[in-house]
Amino acid sequence: MDVNSFLATLTNKHKITPVKTFENGADELYVETNQAGFGAFCLALHQELCSPVMAMFARDLDDKFQIYCAFMNFQTQTWVFVTMKILKTEPEFKSIALQIYSANLFEREIKEMFGLHHLGNPDNRRLHLHEEVWPQGFYPLRHDFIPPNNEPSSAEYEFSLVEGEGVFEVPVGPVHAGIIAPGHFRFSVAGEPIINLEIRLGFTHRGVEKLLENKTPLECLKISECVAGDSAFAHSWAFCCALEKINRINVPDKAVNIRMILLELERMYNHVADLGGIALDVGFSPAQALSAIIKESIHVLNEKLTGSRFLKGVNVVGGVAKDLDFTAGKRIVDSLIQIRRDFKELETILMSSVSFLDRVDTTGVLRKKTAQDLGVYGLAGRAAGIKIDTRKGFMPCYDQVDFKLCSSASGDALSRLKVRMEEFSQSVNIICQLTEKLDNGKIVADDINIKPGFALGCVEGWRGPVLYWVNLNDVGKIDRVKIVDPSFRSWQGLAYAVLGEIIPDFPLCNKSFNLSYPGRDL
Amino acid sequence: MSTLIKLLFSRFRKGLVTTSVDADNIEVIGQDLKKLISAKLKRSFNIREVDTGSCGACEAEIIAANNPIYDISQYGISFVASPRHADALLVTGPVSKNMVMALKKTYAAMPGPKLVISCGDCALDGGIFKGSYYVAGGVGNILPVDFHIPGCPPSPKDIIRIIYSFLKT
């Protein structure tokens, strides 16, 4: 469907006309509406495209605010943004979350970061700036923000209350027993089964989006690698991708190949670590030990190839800073032989243990409908039957390699485990195909000059699509970056998946998702 | 049963994995470290890890120090589940304001002598997140830090090495 017929559908079928539309680059369409039409447009797009809200964010234009709401168009493999402007004197907008649930968290985020009131959304609780710590009336992402001066805050977070005979609450965290990031989980249980789980996060909020403002792309690149350490490469690539789109930079083929190889290595070390983590959470430690050995060997390979165990410092705007030549390609293939052999063994050990399978099978089911409504995409979504992988279509560089989209229908911990296993093998295949293509080509584009503009970068990290929407101002500095890690939406999926399970199975369910705290908290 | 047999064979085939780090003398340092811990700390050094807003890579490396290859526990260092069992607190992250209270409470729950180790560049002074409105700016601003493990993230070898050099002094 081309843009015009697409807009015609909206006008004819839904009886709405935009104020203005324009295309930005090859794969982004912006539909500007007035305040009254915003909700109707979002709803129409949500229905036509069958896409959840992939990102929704505000921007300070100094005299106004602008709100963006992004959807995916799977048919044309493009992005559609609905936008509207809001006067500073009336900082409010009509909530769309009542119709499109996946907008809920984004609206709450806009409310706390910009002070724009989401009229009609009953949930006013903050996501990042905890009520106990941060006083009212300070909105960090406004341009004229001045940090509070030790003003105390006496407000409190309101947990949803489950009442009834025999219902009791089990609060856990923020500091947990393991070596793990902080988060607060509050279980309501009646007898054994969990009847409600409320997840309160934000403990690793560092103010990343504000920190990025008014910095040069180079400085921001470093920060993007520290947003979520286990997805450092996906995040920095997504950031570079946005900048490359803004400046119409043609990244050399060789650099793209190197990026794909490294992204797959990142996927592999995380997937294998999670397999071990899942095994450990049911007390099956020998499998975890083997998985840790495989993970370590991938880290060692990463370090030999790029000098960084976490693939930091590789991505630069326009290409990569580390060259992989033919010998590096051979080294990768050699290491992969051993890694693959160990992995096969890990698979056999896990899949032949009946007691292990018994624990993961049908545990922590996330239904497809729930996942779709919440916008749980990526690994957890695919395991629940949502066959979407942005490497297919939304990242054109992946068209040259042959790989399978791995998914499963049941949505339980076992299917998340199996999808990981399959994706690991697919990644090995992808890397083998790419190492053959490592030639002596260039690794950074010439003629890079930074121009003002905006664009969205999307990279399928191991958890799912990592999105960076970047706007550069006229002096080539960052005006606004919106980062959406897949975890932001997926945490809600976990809260649904554990319903009806028992608390001792929670670590297992949690690990089978293994969502990012810092990526979600920013 | 068959799983166990498979496991057993796989162990034999894999052999001793810790030897692969020998090139950097970690084993030698480790043995010294073990003696130190034995003498100074009565055989065990228990650490409680607290994340105050790290990106996760520091945690990943601390976990890696516990993997079968580095196997930090063979030297007498173990990571415990509660601050009540801990000799030292190992803190990562620039200390997000949301974690200040939890960090103080964790420290308060420890028995003496309450060592505090900061791990990773952002735990020192906020690192890459320095100057953010929501960062308290390093563990040292909240608790008395005994020593620091630099790096972003420090590798498992760094972690072992620096704990060793601290205990030696």
Ligand code: SF4
């Ligand atoms: S020091 Fe570096 S690796 Fe460690 S938490 Fe901070 S940013 Fe992440």
